[in-house]
Amino acid sequence: MKHKSFAKETCAIARSLNVVGEWWNLLIVREAFSGITKFADFQKRLGIARNILTVRLRQLVDDGILQTGKNGGERFEYTLTDKGRDLIYTLVAMSQWGSKWLFTSGKPSPRLVDKQDLLELSSLQLRSRNGRILGNNDVEFLKTHGKH
Amino acid sequence: MKHKSFAKETCAIARSLNVVGEWWNLLIVREAFSGITKFADFQKRLGIARNILTVRLRQLVDDGILQTGKNGGERFEYTLTDKGRDLIYTLVAMSQWGSKWLFTSGKPSPRLVDKQDLLELSSLQLRSRNGRILGNNDVEFLKTHGKH
Numbered sequence: 001m002k003h004k005s006f007a008k009e010t011c012a013i014a015r016s017l018n019v020v021g022e023w024w025n026l027l028i029v030r031e032a033f034s035g036i037t038k039f040a041d042f043q044k045r046l047g048i049a050r051n052i053l054t055v056r057l058r059q060l061v062d063d064g065i066l067q068t069g070k071n072g073g074e075r076f077e078y079t080l081t082d083k084g085r086d087l088i089y090t091l092v093a094m095s096q097w098g099s100k101w102l103f104t105s106g107k108p109s110p111r112l113v114d115k116q117d118l119l120e121l122s123s124l125q126l127r128s129r130n131g132r133i134l135g136n137n138d139v140e141f142l143k144t145h146g147k148h
Numbered sequence: 149m150k151h152k153s154f155a156k157e158t159c160a161i162a163r164s165l166n167v168v169g170e171w172w173n174l175l176i177v178r179e180a181f182s183g184i185t186k187f188a189d190f191q192k193r194l195g196i197a198r199n200i201l202t203v204r205l206r207q208l209v210d211d212g213i214l215q216t217g218k219n220g221g222e223r224f225e226y227t228l229t230d231k232g233r234d235l236i237y238t239l240v241a242m243s244q245w246g247s248k249w250l251f252t253s254g255k256p257s258p259r260l261v262d263k264q265d266l267l268e269l270s271s272l273q274l275r276s277r278n279g280r281i282l283g284n285n286d287v288e289f290l291k292t293h294g295k296h
Contacts, residue, residue, distance in 0.1 A: 012246030012256035013178055013239055019250065020242075021171045030161055034289045064249075083249045085284040089241040089272045091161055092287075094168075097238055098160030101212075101231045102167065108160035110289040114276040118290060121282070122275040124237045128262040129270055136233040139240075141182045141258040142266060 019063050020087065024048060024056045026094070029080070029087050032066065034110070037077040060084075089124075096123055167211050168235065172196060172204045174242070177228070177235050180214065182258070185225040208232075237272075244271055 009015055020026055024046070031045050043053055057078060060066040065084035068076050092112055099108045111120050126134040157163055168174055172194070179193050191201055205226060208214040213232035216224050240260055247256045259268050274282040 010254065010257040011178070012243045012250065014175060014246075015250040015256075016242040016246035017171045017174060019246075021169070021174075023165045023169045026165060026169075027162060030159070030289065033287075034291075086245055086249065088274065088284040088287060090238065090245055092274060093237040093241040093272075094164040095160045097234055098162075098164035098167075101234065102160065102163040106158065108163075109158040110291045112287055113290045114280075114282060115286050115288050117276065119277040121287065122277055122279065124241075124272055124274075126236065126240060126272075127270040128265065129267040131270065132262075134262060134269070136236040138263050139181075139236060139260055139269065140263050141178065142261045143182075143258045 016090075019065070020090070022056070022059075024052065025060060025065075026087070026091065028053075028056055028060060029065065029084060030091060032078065032080045032084065033088065033091070037079055038075055039078075042078070092121060093124055096121075164238075167213070168238070170204070170207075172200065173208060173213075174235070174239065176201075176204055176208060177213065177232060178239060180226065180228045180232065181236065181239070185227055186223055187226075190226070240269060241272055244269075 009018070020029070027046055028042060031042055034045075036042055036045060039053065039057070042048070042057070043050060046053070048056075057066065061068060061078070064081055065087070066078045067081050068078055070076060095108070095112050113120055126136070126139060128134055157166070168177070175194055176190060179190055182193075184190055184193060187201065187205070190196070190205070191198060194201070196204075205214065209216060209226070212229055213235070214226045215229050216226055218224060243256070243260050261268055274284070274287060276282055
């Protein structure tokens with residue numbers, strides 16, 4: 001299904017969805033965070049068709065989320081850019097939401113952990129400008145200008 | 149395009165995408181956070197076709213993200229459940245990522261603010277179990293069991 005493009009939206013959420021809203025994109029980014037760099041490995045881990053993976057990887061490179069380089073041999077390697085690494089907050093938010101609400105039985109895998117102690121991260125917290133912790137009823141969307 | 153279903157995935161991110169990965173869903177949730185409750189208002193704000201909106205709202209109710217109720221008059225009102233309100237972390241993460249990386253010119257709207265002082269939220273931070281602030285290179289996905 002072709003979506004309406006949100007690229008010109010003034011809402012940062014809509015623009016983000018325009019870039020990473022395609023399911024596979026965030027799962028490819030998840031694999032890249034796990035250290036996967038090669039086409040064949042992405043394909044094997046995700047069980048995604050070659051033609052779809054080709055399009056998705058090219059798009060992620062065009063959007064500046066992945067970068068390509070050759071590492072010694074012949075094969076291209078895909079690694080996260082700074083822009084791509086910054087998607088960790090979105091992945092953590094989705095992972096914590098899913099873990100809390102979508103696992104009535106069983107446990108999620110993989111778990112997102114601190115590299116240093118291999119313990120799971122703390123839950124994300126919303127904080128005001130001056131550092132107060134906010135609940136999910138304490139925030140609102142303030143329309144400043146433009147349509148959204 | 150029909151996606152492969154990730155409902156049985158053991159990865160919490162994949163399961164979350166299965167529920168909210170459809171673009172419209174997160175934008176409908178964004179509107180619900182802005183106080184929109186009526187079908188006609190969702191439609192007007194999002195510029196979405198009636199038939200698509202009908203399907204999306206029904207799915208969000210089935211998934212326990214929105215709930216319906218009548219408020220005085222005849223019209224159904226859609227409001228966020230606790231599970232739906234908990235998506236604020238995902239919205240904040242996407243909003244902050246988009247604001248940082250997808251606005252080379254212009255400014256995002258709406259802004260996510262603290263209701264109390266109407267100032268924008270602080271950037272989300274990743275923290276270890278004992279509260280240390282972590283950078284986006286300090287976390288990893290640890291496979292514990294099951295396939296993902």
